Amino acid sequence: MTALLRAPAPALLERFAAIVGARYAVTDTAAQAPYLIEPRGRYPGRTPMVLRPGATEEVAAILKLANETRTPIVPQGGNTGLVGGQTPHETGNEIVLSLGRLDRLRNLDAEANTMTVEAGMTLANARAAAAKADRLFPLSLASEGTCQIGGNLATNAGGTAVLAYGTMRDLTLGLEVVLASGEIWNGLRALHKDNTGYDLRDIFVGSEGTLAIITAAVLKLYPRPRGTALIFAGLPNLGAVLRLLNNARATAGRDLTAFEFMARIGLDFVLRHLPDARDPLSTKHEWYVLAGISSLISDDDARERAEALLAAASEADIVSDAVIAASLAQAGELWRLREALSEVQKHEGGSIKHDVSLPVERMANFIAEASAAALKVVPGARIVPFGHLGDGNVHFNVSQPIGADREAFLARWDEVNEAVHAIVAHYDGSISGEHGIGRAKRHLLTAVKSPVEIALMRKLKAALDPNGILNPGKLL
Numbered sequence: 001m002t003a004l005l006r007a008p009a010p011a012l013l014e015r016f017a018a019i020v021g022a023r024y025a026v027t028d029t030a031a032q033a034p035y036l037i038e039p040r041g042r043y044p045g046r047t048p049m050v051l052r053p054g055a056t057e058e059v060a061a062i063l064k065l066a067n068e069t070r071t072p073i074v075p076q077g078g079n080t081g082l083v084g085g086q087t088p089h090e091t092g093n094e095i096v097l098s099l100g101r102l103d104r105l106r107n108l109d110a111e112a113n114t115m116t117v118e119a120g121m122t123l124a125n126a127r128a129a130a131a132k133a134d135r136l137f138p139l140s141l142a143s144e145g146t147c148q149i150g151g152n153l154a155t156n157a158g159g160t161a162v163l164a165y166g167t168m169r170d171l172t173l174g175l176e177v178v179l180a181s182g183e184i185w186n187g188l189r190a191l192h193k194d195n196t197g198y199d200l201r202d203i204f205v206g207s208e209g210t211l212a213i214i215t216a217a218v219l220k221l222y223p224r225p226r227g228t229a230l231i232f233a234g235l236p237n238l239g240a241v242l243r244l245l246n247n248a249r250a251t252a253g254r255d256l257t258a259f260e261f262m263a264r265i266g267l268d269f270v271l272r273h274l275p276d277a278r279d280p281l282s283t284k285h286e287w288y289v290l291a292g293i294s295s296l297i298s299d300d301d302a303r304e305r306a307e308a309l310l311a312a313a314s315e316a317d318i319v320s321d322a323v324i325a326a327s328l329a330q331a332g333e334l335w336r337l338r339e340a341l342s343e344v345q346k347h348e349g350g351s352i353k354h355d356v357s358l359p360v361e362r363m364a365n366f367i368a369e370a371s372a373a374a375l376k377v378v379p380g381a382r383i384v385p386f387g388h389l390g391d392g393n394v395h396f397n398v399s400q401p402i403g404a405d406r407e408a409f410l411a412r413w414d415e416v417n418e419a420v421h422a423i424v425a426h427y428d429g430s431i432s433g434e435h436g437i438g439r440a441k442r443h444l445l446t447a448v449k450s451p452v453e454i455a456l457m458r459k460l461k462a463a464l465d466p467n468g469i470l471n472p473g474k475l476l
C-alpha cells in the first residue's frame with residue numbers, strides 16, 4: 001500500500017486543522033517557509049499545511065485521520081537533520097507534523113537518575129533541566145539549541161559525548177509513540193532491566209519518522225562532573241592522533257568524555273570565516289585534537305590528569321604542542337573552533353559530504369585512500385576530514401577546488417560518494433555514522449545491506465505502517 005499521491009482536498013485540510021485549532025495549522029506561505037528547507041538547502045519542499053499539535057492525543061487524532069484518508073505525514077523536530085529526512089517532497093501532497101509544542105518536562109527523578117520529557121523539548125533545554133537538578137544529560141551536539149529530543153531519538157543522534165556515554169539509543173529507557181493507526185503505545189518505563197520479549201523501544205530509535213511518531217521519552221541521567229579539563233593539541237600525523245587516543249583512554253577511562261579531531265585545513269577555514277577566531281597554538285600542525293577529561297572530584301583533578309597525559313605524550317613525541325583551557329570561557333572558545341566547522345565550509349564553495357564510521361584503527365588508512373580516491377574524481381578538491389575520532393566517526397567532507405564552479409563541482413556528488421564509500425566498504429565501515437539515511441542516502445541502502453536485512457526492514461515498515469503514510473520516500 002502507498003499513501004495517496006494527490007494533495008489533500010480543502011475539506012480534509014479543515015478536518016486536520018480542527019484537531020489542533022486554526023492557530024496551529026499553518027498555511028501561510030511565509031510562515032511555512034522555515035519548515036520547508038533543511039540546513040544544507042538541498043531539499044526544498046512544499047506542503048499544504050504544517051500542523052503543530054500540543055498534546056499526544058492530538059498527534060493520535062492526526063494520525064488516525066491521516067491513516068483513514070491515506071494522507072502522507074512528515075514528522076519534523078528542530079529541522080536540523082542533515083540528510084533531508086524532515087522536509088516534505090516537492091509534490092505538495094505531504095502534511096508536515098511539527099512536534100515543537102510538545103515540550104514539557106513531565107517528570108524528573110534525581111534519585112532514580114531519570115527524566116521524562118516530551119519529544120519537542122530542545123536538547124539544550126533537556127540538558128538544562130538535568131543540570132538544574134544537579135545531574136548530567138550527556139548528549140551534546142552543535143545543534144543542541146534547536147534540535148529536539150524526538151529528532152535526536154528518531155536519528156539516534158551521536159555528537160561529542162558518545163565516547164563516554166553512548167548514542168541517544170544508549171541514553172533512553174522508555175518511549176511513548178503514536179502508531180500510524182493513531183494508537184498510543186505508552187512504553188515510558190524507567191527500567192534498566194526488562195527482559196519481557198522483543199524490545200519495541202529500539203525499533204523506533206533511529207527509524208527517522210518512518211515507523212511511528214515519538215511523543216515522549218524516559219532518559220537516563222548521570223552524576224554531574226565537578227570538574228573538566230579541555231585539551232587542544234597539535235599533532236604531526238594521524239598515527240600520533242590514534243596513539244594519543246589510546247593513551248587518553250588508558251589513563252582517563254570513562255572520564256575521557258570527548259575526543260574530536262580535525263585536519264589543519266579545517267582550522268584554516270574556521271580562522272578565515274568565524275568572527276574573532278584565533279589559532280590557540282603559535283605554530284601550524286597537520287592535525288588537531290580537542291580532548292575533554294571530566295572529574296567527579298574537581299577541576300584541579302581533571303587538570304592534573306590532562307597535564308599528566310600531555311607530559312607523557314610530549315615525551316613520546318606524540319603531541320607537538322598543546323594548551324589546556326584555563327577557564328570556562330577559554331574552553332568555550334576552543335569548542336567554538338570545532339563546532340563552527342560544519343558552518344564555515346559553506347563559505348569555501350560547494351562541499352560534498354560523507355558521514356562515515358570505521359573501526360578506529362583503520363582511520364589513517366581510510367583517510368589516505370579515500371583522499372586519493374576523491375582527488376582522482378575531482379583533482380584539486382580540498383579534503384576536510386574532522387569528527388568524533390573516539391567513535392571512529394569522520395565527517396569526510398570534500399570542498400571544491402579554489403575558483404571552481406560550485407554547481408559543476410556539486411554535480412559530481414554521486415561520483416565522489418561512490419569513490420569514497422567503496423573505501424568505506426573495503427574497511428568494513430558504515431556509510432552513515434550518525435546523520436542517518438533520510439533522502440540523501442536512500443539510494444545507497446540496498447548496496448550496504450543484505451537482501452535479507454532489506455526485506456526484514458520492509459516487512460517491519462509494512463507491519464507498522466501498512467498504508468505507507470509515515471515519512472514516505474525516506475530511509476527505505
Ligand SMILES: Cc1cc2nc3c(=O)[nH]c(=O)nc-3n(C[C@H](O)[C@H](O)[C@H](O)COP(=O)(O)OP(=O)(O)OC[C@H]3O[C@@H](n4cnc5c(N)ncnc54)[C@H](O)[C@@H]3O)c2cc1C
Nearest residue numbers: 077078079080081085086148150151152154158159209214
Ligand atoms: C550544526 C549541526 C551540527 C550537528 N551535529 C551533529 C552531531 O554531532 N551528531 C549528530 O548525530 N547529528 C548532528 N547534527 C544533525 C542533527 O542535529 C541531528 O540529526 C538531530 O538529532 C536532529 O534533530 P531534529 O530535532 O532537528 O530533527 P529533524 O531534523 O527535525 O528530523 C530528523 C529526522 O527525525 C524525524 N523526526 C523528528 N522528530 C520526530 C519525532 N518526534 N518522531 C518521529 N520522527 C521524528 C524526521 O522526520 C527526520 O527524519 C548536526 C546538525 C547541525 C545543523
